[in-house]
Amino acid sequence: MLKIFFYILIMSFCTTSHAHWDSAYFRKASDGFTSKSKWMSSIRDDVLLSEIAIPGTHDSAAYKGFVDSVATQTLNFDQQLEYGIRMFDIRVRHTSDRFALHHGTVFLDVMFGDFLNSVDRFLEKNPSETVIFRLKEEMKPNNNNTRSMSETLEYYISLHKDKYVKLTSLNTRLAEVRGKFAILSDGREFWDYGVSYWQANIQDEYHLKTNWDLYTKWEHVKEQLATATSGSSRTTYINYLSGSGGSFPYFVASGHSSPGTSAPRLSTGLTTPGWKYSYPDFPRVSCFIGICTIAFEGTNILTRDTINQYNRLGVNRTVGIIIADFPGESLISSIIANNKNLQK
Template identity: 30%
Template sequence: MERRDFLKTTGLLTTAAGAALALPTGIARAGTPQPSSDIVLGRWMSRVADDVSLCNITIPGTHDSGATAGGLWWQCQEWDIRRQLDNGIRYLDIRADHHDLRICHGNVTMPDTFTDVLRHCDQFLARNESETILIRVKREGAGNGISGQDFVSAFDRIAGPLKKQGRLIQPAVIPTLREARGKVVVISNAGGLPGIPWAGGDCGTFENGHMVVQDHYKAPTAPRSWKKFTQHVEPFLVRAHNVPIKGKLYVNHLSATGATSGAATPYTIAKDDAFSRGVNHLTKDRIHGWTGPALGIVAMDYANLPDGQGAWLIHDLIRRNH
């Protein structure tokens, strides 16, 4: 069955087209340049050549993409998956547990399941076949009782139809955009699950044969956003820009939390406050006007934040590819 026929039969196909970049009403400050409207967020990858490896593309992403609830310490996004994709995000960080692969952050369950995530992705790709979506699939919240083998079995059951139809791939190496267009690409962060192997441990910078990952998620002491940016995010941006490793995908997490100490929430790390800029805005300022090698995946919390903290950052990341 063709993707469009599948979506019609399930009621998922909509007539919405990729919209040009538009900011929410009323968020622009006087004297602040708005993102150019020449980028079509639903199809920005259409302007990237087929033979480019995914590791040579700068890709806007979200951290804990499905964590849209749970309160201050656990929520990381306000946009749901559909809105993230419509607004230019092409990397999703999906953590799941339970036999239906319910989305979770730690042991806190979220409204959606992995089935919901794949529906949104497939619906989006049906409308925008030039695009690809990278999904990190992580088994999290292991205290809920699902074994590693059960996790892989649940993934195969849920993703099997899309995989059979060639709309979801689990490559062992990083593909080119030609190989990935119109498809979900799995990055595996679960034992026994095929896919591009994730490089990571608990908290730090990690590297394997395919990826280099910065994930210092424990919030530093005050000024927390500034220290997270200057100690971890900025050096990793510079590393990706100045010393790229051929064939390796960089993933730079802007996210941090002080959940264990009560020091800071994902929201307060990401956003500006009355005295200083948050990590998202600091990152936007740092990369604005940069040219040269790709920065890899830049994964943010609260991608919807206004005034340089969300839309402008996504815009500047996409702009590096054009």
């Protein structure tokens, strides 16, 4: 009877979810963001783009309340810019001589022109800043175009030529790109309009077969953080916190059992002390009579905590460009604070 009692007790720990709120992951614009519209103004003009720690978003246009497998962002473009995002992941489909923004096959109900209009307005008000975006063809063009993708991009740039700068290197000084936007070209159609995205050192191991691959994803993120902070100032490091496939993007970012900011944490199904060496960076929670649940933890939270450790240690090289789904206030702030040694 005693064995049955302990078996039931352990199984209850394995399946229990735990309420969890953390400011590294926000699912509402009202969750507590603060303005960071001029954070680049504190960085010296001579600093290279490759040296700067920059907050970014993955599938930046997927913010309009789509299903969980598609949604990746909380904030619209204006809000992302206001709250500190300076690197965007823009994926397009060429249709009717325009660029529609897509996440896979899903049209995100927003156009490339909408994005550039937001960027233009923001830079007009905040000339100390620069905006960088990856430009990638996400879906094959339809058959109603009368011009090439390059010609369509040329058209868009002509509408914002005062704010556009063509990068030839990621080792460009910040002074040369303040008040401008620049393209990281991911695809031959865009090569003439910016530096190659693939010049960067990139971690983007995005596919998870199941939720239990989250720890492996975190290990890739953690390794790239270490690589960046010990790397060359002339190398641009890009680190994607995002993941999908057998897991929802919100789960990878938060470790939650459902999308909400304060949703319960999901349990891994393991407990200590029996599995004390498993998932060492995941939290031990709800401890009772020496038994603790090992809960999942999202990449946003784990990354924020690791960057804060680097910030306290004062490492010379920054963590580079950090690209996240649903980044919250404290994640964005930790990345910006990582630039302490680059300030005026």
